[in-house]
Amino acid sequence: MIQFENVTATYADDVGIFDLSFHIEKGEMVFLMGPTGAGKSTVLRTIYKDILLNDGSLYIDGQDITDMRSRKIPYYRRKIGMIFQDFRLIEDRTVFENVALPLNILGLPNKEIKSKVSEILEKVGLDSVTKMRPSQLSGGEQQRVSIARALVKDPVVILADEPTGNLDPNVSDEILDLLELATNNGTSVLMSTHNFPLIRPRKKRYIELSDGRLVQK
Amino acid sequence: MMSKLTFLLIESIRALFRARIPAIISSITIAITLVVFSSAYFFYENMVGFTNKFTAQFNIEVFFDSGLSESTSVQLFNDILLIRGIEQGEFIDKEKAASLFKLYFKDDIKNIIGNNPLPMGGNFDISISHRSPRMMWKITREIRRMNGVDEAAFQHDVVSRVDHIIDNLLGFSLVVGIAILLISIVLVSNTIRLIIHSKQHSIETLHLLGATNSFIRFPFIMEGIYQGLIGSTMALLFLSLLYSLQAYLIESLVRIQLVIPDMMIAGNLIVGILLGLTGSYRGISKYLK
Numbered sequence: 001m002i003q004f005e006n007v008t009a010t011y012a013d014d015v016g017i018f019d020l021s022f023h024i025e026k027g028e029m030v031f032l033m034g035p036t037g038a039g040k041s042t043v044l045r046t047i048y049k050d051i052l053l054n055d056g057s058l059y060i061d062g063q064d065i066t067d068m069r070s071r072k073i074p075y076y077r078r079k080i081g082m083i084f085q086d087f088r089l090i091e092d093r094t095v096f097e098n099v100a101l102p103l104n105i106l107g108l109p110n111k112e113i114k115s116k117v118s119e120i121l122e123k124v125g126l127d128s129v130t131k132m133r134p135s136q137l138s139g140g141e142q143q144r145v146s147i148a149r150a151l152v153k154d155p156v157v158i159l160a161d162e163p164t165g166n167l168d169p170n171v172s173d174e175i176l177d178l179l180e181l182a183t184n185n186g187t188s189v190l191m192s193t194h195n196f197p198l199i200r201p202r203k204k205r206y207i208e209l210s211d212g213r214l215v216q217k
Numbered sequence: 218m219m220s221k222l223t224f225l226l227i228e229s230i231r232a233l234f235r236a237r238i239p240a241i242i243s244s245i246t247i248a249i250t251l252v253v254f255s256s257a258y259f260f261y262e263n264m265v266g267f268t269n270k271f272t273a274q275f276n277i278e279v280f281f282d283s284g285l286s287e288s289t290s291v292q293l294f295n296d297i298l299l300i301r302g303i304e305q306g307e308f309i310d311k312e313k314a315a316s317l318f319k320l321y322f323k324d325d326i327k328n329i330i331g332n333n334p335l336p337m338g339g340n341f342d343i344s345i346s347h348r349s350p351r352m353m354w355k356i357t358r359e360i361r362r363m364n365g366v367d368e369a370a371f372q373h374d375v376v377s378r379v380d381h382i383i384d385n386l387l388g389f390s391l392v393v394g395i396a397i398l399l400i401s402i403v404l405v406s407n408t409i410r411l412i413i414h415s416k417q418h419s420i421e422t423l424h425l426l427g428a429t430n431s432f433i434r435f436p437f438i439m440e441g442i443y444q445g446l447i448g449s450t451m452a453l454l455f456l457s458l459l460y461s462l463q464a465y466l467i468e469s470l471v472r473i474q475l476v477i478p479d480m481m482i483a484g485n486l487i488v489g490i491l492l493g494l495t496g497s498y499r500g501i502s503k504y505l506k
Contacts, residue, residue, distance in 0.1 A: 048425065050425075074424070074427045074428060074429045074430075074432075075427065075429075076427075077424075077425065077426065077427035078426075078427035080427075082425055082426075088418075088421075088422045088425065089422075090418075090419045090422055091418075091419075092235045092236070092419075101423075101426055102426050102427065104221070104224045104228075105423075105426055105427055105428045105432060106427075107220055107221035107224075108220065109220050110220060149426075
């Protein structure tokens with residue numbers, strides 16, 4: 001589902017990721033480990049085409065996205081669910097509207113949007129707060145909204161950038177449960193974290209980075 | 218496609234209500250701009266109207282040779298009316314010339330010298346486009362060259378002075394008007410840009426969710442148009458109040474009938490919408506590169 005072949009992607013100050021090669025199967029959940037500055041976020045950013053590759057090849061769902069034209073990027077991103085540490089919810093919209101947004105972008109009919117959003121909000125346990133604004137929710141609830149927003153469009157890949165970074169351990173476990181649940185539908189999940197004690201009990205494969213290079217996969 | 222368009226239209230209206238205070242600030246900026254610009258335009262149009270009325274008094278006086286018969290004089294008068302720049306004319310026959318003499322000198326010429334030696338002639342009004350000293354000289358020279366014309370003249374000093382004053386005033390109004398328009402565009406687009414800047418986080422999120430630039434741009438453009446409409450409505454309400462006030466104060470004091478230019482209402486709406494549209498387009502483009 002995700003395949004990195006000798007990928008190098010650097011920023012102006014010559015930091016980034018260097019000569020990375022790994023792959024992730026369909027429906028697999030993999031953790032991206034490493035200290036701050038190891039290049040975890042850069043790996044995710046190369047997948048959602050926020051930065052360009054200097055070298056190597058990158059395949060997502062069988063599609064070569066290495067030299068994708070910029071006008072095609074929005075359509076490509078619609079296949080990917082993204083979850084961030086700071087949730088990235090839109091403050092002036094309700095929970096329902098935030099979750100419905102990817103479907104509005106896809107141009108689905110209203111009826112289908114209502115049914116899909118209600119279903120996913122029930123799945124993540126937020127069906128009682130649909131009309132609330134993100135600021136009225138706890139951190140854990142906000143992250144669940146963010147997960148619902150990523151899941152609602154049935155993505156082929158979910159990228160989660162430190163999704164538990166701001167949450168306490170119990171809530172973090174609940175978030176991991178939800179992400180693991182997504183893999184049952186064949187969605188691959190790549191999650192970056194530096195919290196090894198959190199992921200250890202899950203017995204999942206992890207890729208370890210240091211200074212932008214692969215340490216263990 | 219239709220559901221996306223419906224969503225975007227509803228979204229743009231909702232966005233206006235969600236961000237009420239920025240929308241009000243933006244609409245007020247547009248309204249202030251329109252009030253200032255409309256006032257300048259109102260002043261300009263009325264000044265042009267006033268100067269046209271004043272310069273309508275500019276005319277060329279023509280005296281024919283004293284030996285010309287009345288029918289030849291009428292023929293000559295008609296020939297002069299055909300000259301480019303002549304708007305209309307009044308034929309002065311011997312009787313009319315004698316009555317004008319009496320009007321100025323308070324005595325009948327026949328009583329003074331026994332007969333009426335005054336020549337026939339005409340007073341010719343000049344069309345608006347030819348009411349300048351240069352054009353009037355040109356017409357006067359052309360009339361003087363005609364057979365049977367003894368003298369043709371106009372009040373050169375007065376025309377020159379008035380023309381100079383009008384030129385200066387119109388030039389000043391034009392410069393002020395252009396300056397106001399340029400300042401307005403910058404002011405409105407910067408206000409809208411500041412408002413859009415506060416939504417930068419939402420724009421980034423929309424990009425990450427796979428929204429195209431046109432999907433992101435559309436509600437902002439529509440919001441700009443709504444703000445332009447609200448701003449121009451506010452401006453028109455304020456201008457109508459201002460007009461009532463000036464009609465009460467100025468027209469009663471100086472007895473000048475001021476007129477509202479025909480294009481005032483449509484112009485305000487169009488300029489308001491264009492300002493909102495341009496401002497939001499410029500503002501959003503910065504974040505969609």
